[in-house]
Amino acid sequence: MASILVLAALIFAVICSATTTATAHDSCTLLGHILPRNQVLFPSDESYKTVNDRWSLTAKLEPSCVVLPTSAQDVSSALKVLVTRSTLFAVKSKGHNAITGFNNINGGVTIDLSWINETTLAKDRSLVRLGSGAAWVDAYRKLNSQGVSFPGGRCSTTGVGGLTLGGGISFYSAKVGFVADNVLNFEVVLASGKIVNANMDHNSDLFMALKGGSSNFGIVTRFEVKAFKDYGRIFGGGVFSKATTDTTSQSLNGVYNFVKQNHKDEDAALATIFNYNATGKYILNSMVYTKPVAIPAIFKAQFSIPHIANDMRIRTMADMTEQVTTFLPWGYRDLFATATIVNKMSVIEAAHRISDQIYEEVQHVPDLVWNFYFEPLPRLFTDHSEQLGGNIMGLNRTQEDLIVMMLNPRWRDAEYDAEMADAAEAWVDSIRQSANRLSGSNDFQFLNYAAKFQRPLESYGPPNLDFMRHVSFKYDPHEIFQNLMPGAYKISR
Incomplete structure (x- = not known):
């Protein structure tokens, strides 16, 4: 039976690839009559190129049109056309993922959620309503003077939708868990065009699946995220060092000890980044303390490392996310890959040696910039997740403190x-x-950092994968998001 399903999927893909452009062109024409003309951009339109641009060259493709919905109802109208006409499509929040085809498509239709970018604080100040296409930096700026904050992305240009549906690590994760754990309600457009809410009381199975299950179930247009009192300022930035034998050893030891101590100070967040380029090898210890306290004790080891630059200061969260974005310049080809290791010094040191060795093998590549990250993933994050109802990512299977590595x-x-x-x-x-x-x-495998060849959803464990498949088939019985939306990670294959 499984082999028959695989064969059917392959036949479907071949047929679709042969007819995508013609079908998409007709669907685009129809969408141009259903939606306001400025919400459907064709390659001949002046603004098409700007809207369809991507920060990474590996994500740049040419859809037959770009649809810019302003509401869940617009998304519903677009989906009905695409599904009825069997048109391949992609969905973009802010287009942060650099993998080819994950938020764009050649010849099909790209649904760009950038105009669904609401940021609204509830009257009782308990939650923030965020449009899926909002950039995190804009959301932080809008609420910076309100005395509240919320867990969100650490890079200014990242969109609310993609990061949250992949789980999402924030500067607040040691205090409140993953970003997805703090979602109280998802507004979702199903493949049928029906608009539903998913929360603990309504469509609770869909609610659980969306907390790390990515785009397998529908198009999420709004997130209601738990808010909390905040100081309006944080202490954050980075300490930049040349990568020598000593500074590398100090930085790796600093990661190990930070992960061990994070449960004692939940306001602290760390990412240790190794950056190799034509000018040399460097280390950035990027640190955030979510209170305006200069040089907290938990960062003592990082500050003791000899450095050539230090921009740590009291700043806003929006300012901090913009500092992080400097590590994601436009105009390159990019990829991401991830590995998860236990917080043991021998394992950390071995992972660093491997990263060095593989760099030596590819350093002949012109204009190469080789970045690899060590990011704490202590058991503390999952403890908070479970207190908030849990997620689908399966980290509750281990009691160990972990480190997520990212290669970029x-x-x-x-x-x-x-x-x-x-x-x-x-x-x-x-x-x-x-x-x-x-x-x-x-x-x-942390989905937000995973490579195209990786299978992060399978890494959640067989029971969680089976649960997601059940939810997907329940809410999308014709497998629209498995077959007509080819990008991202699929539970059906």
């Missing part, structure tokens, strides 16, 4: 795409094998 190389020439993809796969496999030998491996 960038280069300019498409000639090297395959070689860089192979290097990323070798990086993941080598770290996994090394961690296994040292009894420090974990199966979890």
Whole structure:
């Protein structure tokens, strides 16, 4: 039976790929009559190029049109046309994912949610309503003077939708868990065009699946996220060092000890980033303290590392996210890959050696920038998740403190795409094998950082994968989001 389903899916894909452009053109024409003309952009329109642009060259494709809905009802109208006409489509929040085809499409239709960008504080100040297409930096700015905050993205240009549906780590995760854990309600447009709410009381199975299950169930147009009192200012920035034997050792030890101590100070967040480029090798210890307290004790080790620059200061959350964005310049080809390791020094050091070794193998690539990250994922995050009702990511299976690693190389020439993809796969496999030998491996793949070849949804464990499949087939019985929306990670394959 499984083989028949796979064959049917392949036949469907071939048929669709052969007819996508013609079908999409007709669907675009129809959408141009149903929606206001400025909400359907064709390649001949002056604003098409700007709207369809992406920060990473690997995500730049050419849809037959870009649809710019302003409401869930607009999304519903667009979906009905696309489904009725079997038109392939993609969905974009802010287009942060650099993987080809994950938020754009050649020849099909791209639904761009950028105009669904509400940021509204509830009258009782208990929650924030966020449009799926809002950029996190804009949401922070709008509420900065309101005395409240909420868990969200750490990069200014990241969109609310993609990050939240992938789980989402925030600067507040040590205090409140993942971003998805703090969603109180999802407004969702189903494949049928029906608009529903998913929360603990209504469509509760869909509510659970959306907390880490990505785009397998519908198009989320609004998130209601739990808010809390805030100081309006944080202490954050980075300490920038040359990567020597000593500073590398100090930084890796700093990560290990921070993860061990994070439960004692839930206001602290750390990311240690190794940046190798043509000018040399560097380390950025990026730190945030969610209270306006300068140089808290938990960062003592990071501040003791000899450095060449230090921009740590009291600032707004919006300002901090803009500082992070400087590590994501426009005009490169990019990929992401992820690995999860147990917080053990031997495992951390081995992962660093592997990252160094693979860089040596690919450093001939012109204009290469080789970034790899160590980010704390202590058990503390999941403890908060469970207190808030849990999520679908399966981290409750382990009691150990973990570290999420992310690889993010960038280069300019498409000639090297395959070689860089192979290097990323070798990086993941080598770290996994090394961690296994040292009894420090974990199966979890953080969806927000995963490569195209990875299967983050399967890493949540068989029971959670089965649950997501059940939910998907319940709310999308014709598998529209499995077949007509080819990008992102699918539970059906």
